[in-house]
Amino acid sequence: MLLSIVTPFYNEEEAIDAFFSRLTGLLDRTLPAYDFEFVCVDDGSRDRTLEILKARAAADARVRVVELARNFGKEAALTAGLTVARGDAVIPIDADLQDPPEIIPEMVRLWADEGYDVVEARRADRSSDTWLKRFSAESFYKLNNAIAETPIPENTGDFRLMSRRVVDVINALPERQRFMKGIFAWVGFRRARVEFVREQRVAGSTKWNKWRLWNLALEGITSFSTWPLRVWTYVGAAIAGLAFLYGLILIVSTLIGGRSVPGYASLMSAILFMGGVQLIGIGILGEYLGRTYLETKQRPVFVIREIYGRGEGGQQEAAHGGAPGGAGQT
Missing domain, CATH: 3.90.550.10 (Spore Coat Polysaccharide Biosynthesis Protein SpsA; Chain A)
Structure with a gap:
């Protein structure tokens, strides 16, 4: 043998x-x-x-x-x-x-x-x-x-x-x-x-x-799991729930205490946070889309x-x- x-x-x-x-x-x-x-x-x-x-x-x-x-x-x-x-x-x-x-x-x-x-x-x-x-x-x-x-x-x-x-x-x-x-x-x-x-x-x-090991780890995770894609459904639902809750708090506080002046810092923090979350989600979508693109070439x-x-x-x-x-x- x-x-x-x-x-x-x-x-x-x-x-x-x-x-x-x-x-x-x-x-x-x-x-x-x-x-x-x-x-x-x-x-x-x-x-x-x-x-x-x-x-x-x-x-x-x-x-x-x-x-x-x-x-x-x-x-x-x-x-x-x-x-x-x-x-x-x-x-x-x-x-x-x-x-x-x-x-x-x-x-x-x-x-x-x-x-x-x-x-x-x-x-x-x-x-x-x-x-x-x-x-x-x-x-x-x-x-x-x-x-x-x-x-x-x-x-x-x-x-x-x-x-x-x-x-x-x-x-x-x-x-x-x-x-x-x-x-x-x-x-x-x-x-x-x-x-x-x-x-x-x-x-x-x-x-x-370290960079090659990091890329190998990403290759492994994206090759055998769609969890990184699925998780953004739950992240979006959680953020939407928090936004709805915060909106209720604003309505109640306005009805009770009157209209408050919106803060620039809190507004910018919210915008930057949501922008970062969206970019991360787009990056993960791009990772899977890139893998699909390479596979379709059949090289x-x-x-x-x-x-x-x-x-x-x-x-x-x-x-x-x-x-x-x-x-x-x-």
Whole structure:
């Protein structure tokens, strides 16, 4: 049986040697009955990442390198890797090795021996992350799971094992704006969980700044919930109720105490408050409208420039375009 290890790479030249050294030694030692392929997706790296990966593919027939035409982002790179992977089970894992590959044998056992289609890796300890990152991640999971129809398991990333039929379902989904953690949860299937302690990066630095993490959180919330749209009905009803109550108070006070001179400060506060509320509502509508606009274009999630490595029959494979389900590949 074939296991596919799928890894997106973006400016990870310092981590490549440690990544392959740790994984190949571990997998050859602990899972000798399985064949492996390493699907390495270069997401438009600007350093020597692609060059080093191509050298790996030339030296090891198990390594296949997918070169994207530009930087499409991690979600698109992961989608490309799942599309190209041929394994009976597929294991996405990051190149920084913060998710320890030592739990892969247990994941494979739960899949092969106990019949689970998905084996999630849950971070039992995130002390290696900063306080701000831990707090923001916890807040996102709580908010998302409170409003989304399909909750995302807390402290689970992309690192997991998925059976072939799960991967086929994910590849068949037509949506272009992809939040992979939500998609992994949405497809369902029988699931197990393995816990681990998150480690420090083996080399290099993270490519996720606060702004990108914020945009990813917005992507997740708007991809799997319409609650941000629905809530403005209740906000409007509440403000209308307060306005009606305030109008009654003004009428009663005028009948009892006579006419009062309206205050400039209170008037401006009301105008600015209502203007801000309306702009927030319009912004949320724009977020959903923008997502609809991007989906209607039907552009592929990624474009593959080339695939390096030996495919079936020992021939080098190549691809010049890509979309969910492998459209555009040759």
